[in-house]
Amino acid sequence: MEKFNFYKFSPLAIRRIKNFRANKRGLWSLRIFSIIFIISMFAELFMNDRPLLMFYKGELLTPVFFDYPEEKFGGFLAKTDYRDPIISEEISDNGWIIWPPIRYHYSTINYELPLPAPSPPTYMINKDDRCVSYNNSVNDKDCTIWNWNWLGTDDQGRDVLARLIYGFRLSILFGLVLTSLSSIIGIMAGALQGYFGGLVDLISQRFIEVWTSIPSLYLLIIISSVIVPSFWLLLFILLLFSWVSLVGVVRAEFLRARNFEYVTAARALGVTNFKIMFKHLLPNAMVATLTFIPFLLNGSIVTLTSLDFLGFGLPPGSPSLGELLAQGKNNIHAPWLGLSGFFGIAIILSLLIFIGESVRDAFDPRKIFK
Amino acid sequence: MINNITTNKNLLEISNLSLSFMQNKNEINILDNVNFKIRKKQTISLVGESGSGKSLTALSIMGLLPSSAILSKSSKVVFNSENLIKVPPRDMDKIRGNEMSMIFQEPLSSLNPLHKIQKQIAEIIVLHKGHSYKSAKSLTIELMHKVGIKNVPDKLESFPHQLSGGERQRIMIAIAIANEPKLLIADEPTTALDVTTQFKVLKLLKKLQDEIGMSILLITHDLGIVKNFSDEVCVMKDGVIVENGDTGRILLKPQHDYTKHLLGSQLEKNYEKDLSSSECILKVDNLKVWYPIKKGIFNRRSHYLKAVDDVSFFLRKGEVLGIVGESGSGKTTLGLAIIRLISSKGKIRFNQDYIDGKSFRELRKYRRDIQVVFQDPYGSLSPRMTVEQIVEEGLIAQKINLTKSERELRVCNALCDVGIDISAKDRYPHEFSGGQRQRIAIARALILKPKFIMLDEPTSSLDVSIQLQIIKLLQNLRIKYDLSYIFISHDLKVINSIADKVIVMNKGKIIEYGSATDILQNPKNDYTKELVSSSLSINS
Numbered sequence: 001m002e003k004f005n006f007y008k009f010s011p012l013a014i015r016r017i018k019n020f021r022a023n024k025r026g027l028w029s030l031r032i033f034s035i036i037f038i039i040s041m042f043a044e045l046f047m048n049d050r051p052l053l054m055f056y057k058g059e060l061l062t063p064v065f066f067d068y069p070e071e072k073f074g075g076f077l078a079k080t081d082y083r084d085p086i087i088s089e090e091i092s093d094n095g096w097i098i099w100p101p102i103r104y105h106y107s108t109i110n111y112e113l114p115l116p117a118p119s120p121p122t123y124m125i126n127k128d129d130r131c132v133s134y135n136n137s138v139n140d141k142d143c144t145i146w147n148w149n150w151l152g153t154d155d156q157g158r159d160v161l162a163r164l165i166y167g168f169r170l171s172i173l174f175g176l177v178l179t180s181l182s183s184i185i186g187i188m189a190g191a192l193q194g195y196f197g198g199l200v201d202l203i204s205q206r207f208i209e210v211w212t213s214i215p216s217l218y219l220l221i222i223i224s225s226v227i228v229p230s231f232w233l234l235l236f237i238l239l240l241f242s243w244v245s246l247v248g249v250v251r252a253e254f255l256r257a258r259n260f261e262y263v264t265a266a267r268a269l270g271v272t273n274f275k276i277m278f279k280h281l282l283p284n285a286m287v288a289t290l291t292f293i294p295f296l297l298n299g300s301i302v303t304l305t306s307l308d309f310l311g312f313g314l315p316p317g318s319p320s321l322g323e324l325l326a327q328g329k330n331n332i333h334a335p336w337l338g339l340s341g342f343f344g345i346a347i348i349l350s351l352l353i354f355i356g357e358s359v360r361d362a363f364d365p366r367k368i369f370k
Numbered sequence: 371m372i373n374n375i376t377t378n379k380n381l382l383e384i385s386n387l388s389l390s391f392m393q394n395k396n397e398i399n400i401l402d403n404v405n406f407k408i409r410k411k412q413t414i415s416l417v418g419e420s421g422s423g424k425s426l427t428a429l430s431i432m433g434l435l436p437s438s439a440i441l442s443k444s445s446k447v448v449f450n451s452e453n454l455i456k457v458p459p460r461d462m463d464k465i466r467g468n469e470m471s472m473i474f475q476e477p478l479s480s481l482n483p484l485h486k487i488q489k490q491i492a493e494i495i496v497l498h499k500g501h502s503y504k505s506a507k508s509l510t511i512e513l514m515h516k517v518g519i520k521n522v523p524d525k526l527e528s529f530p531h532q533l534s535g536g537e538r539q540r541i542m543i544a545i546a547i548a549n550e551p552k553l554l555i556a557d558e559p560t561t562a563l564d565v566t567t568q569f570k571v572l573k574l575l576k577k578l579q580d581e582i583g584m585s586i587l588l589i590t591h592d593l594g595i596v597k598n599f600s601d602e603v604c605v606m607k608d609g610v611i612v613e614n615g616d617t618g619r620i621l622l623k624p625q626h627d628y629t630k631h632l633l634g635s636q637l638e639k640n641y642e643k644d645l646s647s648s649e650c651i652l653k654v655d656n657l658k659v660w661y662p663i664k665k666g667i668f669n670r671r672s673h674y675l676k677a678v679d680d681v682s683f684f685l686r687k688g689e690v691l692g693i694v695g696e697s698g699s700g701k702t703t704l705g706l707a708i709i710r711l712i713s714s715k716g717k718i719r720f721n722q723d724y725i726d727g728k729s730f731r732e733l734r735k736y737r738r739d740i741q742v743v744f745q746d747p748y749g750s751l752s753p754r755m756t757v758e759q760i761v762e763e764g765l766i767a768q769k770i771n772l773t774k775s776e777r778e779l780r781v782c783n784a785l786c787d788v789g790i791d792i793s794a795k796d797r798y799p800h801e802f803s804g805g806q807r808q809r810i811a812i813a814r815a816l817i818l819k820p821k822f823i824m825l826d827e828p829t830s831s832l833d834v835s836i837q838l839q840i841i842k843l844l845q846n847l848r849i850k851y852d853l854s855y856i857f858i859s860h861d862l863k864v865i866n867s868i869a870d871k872v873i874v875m876n877k878g879k880i881i882e883y884g885s886a887t888d889i890l891q892n893p894k895n896d897y898t899k900e901l902v903s904s905s906l907s908i909n910s
Contacts, residue, residue, distance in 0.1 A: 261750035265814065267711055270737030271767040273730075283754040 019362035026358020033351045040169035047102040047162040050082050055095035064100075083108070085135060085142060103146055104159035106166040106319040110149065112142070117157040118327070118334040122148035152336040154327050160336065164344050166319035171348070174235065175300040179293060181239050186246030187282075187289060193247065194254025195277050201251070208244050216241035217303075224312040231314060238303060242296070249292055253285035287363045294356025298349050305345060321345050381552055381585050382408040382431065382449050388442035389426060389435070389609075397440070400426055401609040408553065408585045413576075415588040415596045415617075417632070418606035419833040420804075424589045427606075428555045431587070432472055433462045450552070468498040470553040471546040475561050477538035481530040487514075487541055488526040494548045513544040516581075518574055535697065536567035540574065547578055554579075555587045560595070564696035564860055569904035572599050591833055593632065594863075594905075597621055605629045635835035637867035641845055645686045645870060651822055651854050652685040652708070657716035659700075659707050659878075677703040678714070679878040685822070690848065690855040692869030692886060694862060694901065700878040701858045705824050708856065709740050720822075738768050741815035745827035747807035751799040757810055758795040761785065764818045784813040787850075788843060805836035809843065816847065822854045829864055841867055862905040866890050874898050 021027055039046055050063040061068060063082060070077040073087050082088060083103065091097055104110065112133040113119045122130060134140035151160035193201045220237055223229065229237070257263060258281065266276050307313035308322025321344055328338025389401040401423045408414050416424045429435050431447055433454055447454040449470065454462070474480040481490060491513060492506040501509070514522045517540040530538055539559060546554055556575065560568035576599060579586055588600055596603050596617060603621075604614040605628065613626040624630045658681075660674040678700045685691050693701045707714035710725055710733055718726045725736055744750040751760055761781045765772060772780065782792050788809040799807055808828060815823050825844070829837040845868060847853060859865050865872060865886065872889045874882040874897070882895050893899045 261744040261746055262752045264706075264711060265742060265744060265750050265811070266752075266763065266767075268709060268737060268740070268742040269764040269767050269814070269818070270734040271763060275767070279755070280752050283752075 016362045020358055023358040023361060025354050026361075029351045029354035029358070033348075033355060036168065036348075036351075037172060040165050040172065043162075043165050043169055044100075044105075046100055047104055047106075047159070047165060048100045049103060049105040049108040050080075051097045051099050054091055054097040056091050057094050088142070099146060101146070102150070102159070102162060104149070104162045106158065106163045107317065108159065108162070109157045110147075110153055110159065111157070112147070113153065113157055117153050118155045118331055118337060119149065119153050119157070120334070121150060121152040121336055123150075124152075151340045152334065154324070154337060155331055155334075160324070160340050163319040163324060164321070164340055167321045167324065168344065168348065170231075170314070170319060171301045171304055171321055174231070174304050175297045178235055178238055178242060178300040179297045181235075182243040182296065183246055183289065183293060185239075185243040187250050187285070189243065190247040190250025191254055191277050191282065191285070194251040195258055195273065195281065197255065197258070204247075208247060212241070212244055214241070217306075220307060221310070221312050224307075228315050229313070234304070234307070234313065238300065242300065245296060245299075246289060246292060249288045250285050253288050254281050257281050257284050290363060291356070291360040294352050294359065298352050298356075301345075301348065301352075379409070380407045380448075381410050381412075382447070382587075384427075384431070385446045385448070386442070386444040387427065387430060387447065388445055389423075389430060390440050390442075391438055392440065399609060400439075401430070404606075404609070404611055406604050406611060406614055408587060410552075410585055411579065411583050412602065413579065413586040413588055413600045414602045414604065415590055415600035416604050416606055417590060417593065417596055419591060419835065422606045423609040424606055425557055428472065428557050428587065428589055431553075431555060432466060432470065433457070433459070434466075464498070467494055467551075468549045469551055470555065471549070471551045472555040472557065473539070473542045473546050473559050475558040477535060477542050477562065478530060480542055481538060483530055485529075486526070487528050487530070487533070490530075491541065491544050491548060494545050498549050509548075513548055514541075516547075516578070517541070517544045518570075519544075534567075535563050536571060539563060539567075539571050543571070543574065543578070547582060547584070550582045551584055553585050553587065555589070557589045558591070559588075561590075561592075565862065566696060566900055566904040568595075575599075593621070593636070593834070605632065631835060635838045637838060637841060637863050639867050641849070642870075643688070645689050648687045648689070650684050651687045651721060652856075653717075653719040654684070654708060655682045655717040655719075657681045657704070657707060657714055657718065659703050659712065659714045676878045678707060681716075681873075681875075681878075681880055683873060683880070683883060685854050685856065687821070687854055688848070688852050689871065690857055690869045692865035692872045693856060693858045693875060694860065694865050694872060695875035696860060696901075698877075699875045701860075701875055702826055703878075704875070705742075705826050705856060705858050709742055709824050711742075734768070738764070738770075738818040739821045740824070741818065741820040741822070742824045742826065743808070743811050743815050743828045745830050747804050747811060747831065748799075750811050751807055753799055756796050756798055757785070757790070757802075760799070760810060761795075761813050761817055764814060768818060770818075780817055784817040785810075787816055787847060788813045803836075804832050805839060808832065808836075808840055812840075812843070812847070816851075819851070820853070822856075825855055825857045827859055828857075830859065830861065837864065844868065862890060862902060874901065 044064055045052065048064060052062070052064050054061050054063065056073070063080065067079050070080040070087065073080060073090050075081075075084070075087055080087060088097065114125050114129050114132050131140055131143035134143045149159050149161070151164065154160055154163065189204065193204045216238070223237060254277075263276060263280050266280055304313060305320070305322040305325070308320040309326045311326065313322055314320050321341055324337060324341035324344070328334075328341050331337055384407070385405050387401055387404040388399070390397045390399045392398075404427055406414065416427060418424050426435070426439075430441065431449070431454070435441075441455060445455055449465070454465070457465070488507070488510055489503070491510045492503050495501050495506040495509050496503055511522055511526070514525065519525055519537060519540055525533070525537070530541075533541065554575075559575070560571050563571060572595065575586065578584075588595070590596060600617050602615060603617045604611050605620070605626065606612070607628045613620060613624065613629050620629060621633065624633055657678060658676070659678040660676050662674055664670065681704060683691065693704065695701050703712065706712045708718060710718070710728070714726070716726065717724060720736060720740065723736070725733065728736075755763075758781055761784055762777055765777055765780060781795065785792055785795065790806060790809050790813065794802075799810065802810065828844070829840050832840060841864065844855065848855060855868075857865065857869055869886045871884065872882075872886045873880055874889065874895070876897050882889055882893065882898050889898060890902060893902050
């Protein structure tokens with residue numbers, strides 16, 4: 001076999017990947033999740049109120065990446081509103097435009113609503129009513145499928161699908177950052193406690209017990225009633241409380257493994273404590289930890305959503321799943337809000353749980369897959 | 371007696387038993403055409419090394435095979451003129467535990483830790499005899515007397531972890547014989563026990579056999595047990611019975627090469643050297659490891675558990691000191707205390723320096739001269755490191771300045787010394803057999819070129835023939851590098867084959883200390899005498 005030290009999986013890892021791939025539900029969940037994740041990461045290219053690429057008077061312009069003043073096209077705003085029919089006509093007369101498949105950003109307000117906001121998904125409205133707000137009615141060249149609101153709009157006339165995808169991105173990123181930071185802190189704290197045991201363990205355990213008895217949600221509500229929390233502040237406050245969730249697992253694994261013979265053998269060789277923890281114990285603790293991480297990720301997303309739902313979360317205007325759910329609750333007559341929010345959150349959480357379950361099974365040495 | 375047995379009809383007849391497993395769509399044969407018979411009141415032993423299919427043969431008799439096992443069509447297990455393979459599972463439940471029963475190797479994991487002894491014994495009586503738990507109590511007590519449990523009323527209310535290994539195995543036997551079975555299958559019943567306990571348990575089995583009149587199928591790898599306790603023997607290798615017949619005949623005149631190989635794997639002393647003039651490398655004075663037992667709300671120290679109490683000895687350069695004793699006698703604790711992996715009181719002098727009282731950091735430079743090899747070759751190698759990483763760890767930890775190629779050379783040499791092929795250095799421990807892993811563990815100890823190695827039961831979990839190889843290897847290394855060993859073992863045969871001096875330990879104290887030949891041939895102390903007489907040898 002050729003030797004690629006750096007791309008060489010251990011036989012154990014190969015077995016695990018094989019096990020993971022054998023679980024069809026987990027594999028498909030991962031695939032679907034990856035597609036949604038990639039789309040949402042590049043959401044600006046898929047749903048935006050600026051064209052991807054355009055050609056205007058011999059110039060190739062990329063409005064997705066650069067701001068151009070409206071003067072350039074004969075307007076007066078500091079940033080061009082490309083959805084303005086006058087501007088878009090001016091551009092198409094002097095060149096061409098390539099739009100993203102959905103021409104709404106999460107903050108774009110659709111002024112051509114056929115019905116007052118929140119308006120239903122466009123396909124639920126018949127063709128004549130659909131274009132009633134456009135200048136030339138049915139014959140208007142902007143009244144096309146590209147301007148549809150696939151999941152309707154919210155009570156401020158913003159496209160629900162765009163808000164859902166951008167909200168998904170925000171939730172996932174929030175969850176990932178929170179999970180990785182709290183795993184790092186939690187693993188370190190658990191490792192120290194489990195490895196040294198004794199007084200270190202005793203004191204830290206009591207501290208954690210006291211710390212976890214602080215009701216974090218109420219604390220957050222109190223803080224956000226004083227200041228409007230930003231993304232990072234919210235993250236920091238949640239991190240203060242979420243790091244403890246992994247400590248128990250890691251501590252238990254370290255407590256168990258620190259008396260294994262190969263650890264004693266390493267000590268007899270004179271290996272330092274830090275190296276023993278890192279090289280001998282951590283890889284063993286990783287199995288239990290990895291199992292836990294998807295659930296931690298889910299927990300972070302749910303916390304963010306519930307804060308947003310209560311109105312104590314991210315600043316107003318941010319695309320968030322919780323805010324969508326709150327709108328659904330306030331506009332019972334517009335079921336597409338509540339339903340989109342519900343299915344959006346339910347699908348992400350289920351996908352993550354399925355992936356997590358399948359990762360856990362793949363790491364379980366007793367499980368045999370066919 | 372022998373004639374008497376032959377006139378009885380066969381209790382169990384196994385013919386053409388073949389067994390395979392499916393793995394990755396390949397059929398792997400485990401048992402191939404196994405044939406043997408057990409007559410009434412007869413003891414047959416099944417001998418072979420681990421992985422030879424002994425236990426699976428027993429499980430196929432009991433009908434307890436894993437569901438992935440495939441029995442061939444011609445396989446027959448005839449018990450009491452009934453083919454057990456054709457018996458439906460529900461009827462099998464009536465046979466198991468009633469007409470045939472089984473005892474396992476590890477008595478702690480075969481007893482339910484959450485139930486009291488009383489309930490565990492009574493359960494089998496209730497299940498098969500239709501008693502209530504109340505009416506089963508007198509039978510339970512009777513059984514416990516029968517298997518020689520002392521202080522029965524107390525033990526009735528005990529949980530398994532409160533009993534000693536021997537007592538647990540006695541309880542397992544009580545459960546197995548509760549319904550006076552016709553056949554008892556004993557799967558390595560004494561492997562996990564001390565020599566003295568092992569002897570007592572086997573004697574008990576023999577006594578019960580006479581009382582109840584059952585047949586015993588004894589599975590073991592120990593030829594000493596076979597010689598002393600069985601009428602006939604089947605030698606098994608790779609799922610095939612290579613030889614069977616009368617015990618005396620087989621042990622005296624083995625026909626098959628494998629049987630000869632097994633018999634040839636008995637340990638003998640083959641190296642002796644006068645060491646009285648060589649310098650003293652390690653001296654231990656009044657070593658104590660006491661654990662305080664705390665009581666009451668103020669955590670007062672009521673008394674101490676004296677794991678090692680007032681132990682003094684010395685070790686010369688090139689000498690092997692054997693430490694023998696039963697489990698719980700403090701051997702391992704003493705070993706760990708000497709190499710300063712657990713804290714202790716008393717003086718330990720290594721070469722010219724006193725290493726007691728030194729901190730973990732200060733000790734690091736002594737670690738290259740003092741090394742250790744443990745009992746369990748599965749637990750002592752990190753499963754996530756390659757052989758090379760495992761072996762070179764000591765060099766890195768000791769910050770020995772070597773270039774990468776020099777380090778590779780050292781790893782190479784260490785692996786060569788222990789007889790592991792250098793091409794295996796990128797593989798992981800789980801790809802090796804127990805004996806090979808133990809060799810890797812020895813290589814890890816050797817790479818720092820130590821002066822002294824502490825060997826904590828290095829051969830106890832290995833098959834006899836592998837045991838012999840490892841002992842020979844250790845012997846050769848000792849001569850080659852002028853090493854000193856402390857060799858901890860419960861097995862007198864092993865100690866006899868390698869040690870120059872012996873310490874006999876009991877309850878943390880030295881009972882006897884002197885030259886190996888003196889102690890093992892003319893023991894003075896009663897405890898040592900018992901230990902020596904319990905050791906079952908095929909030469910005795």
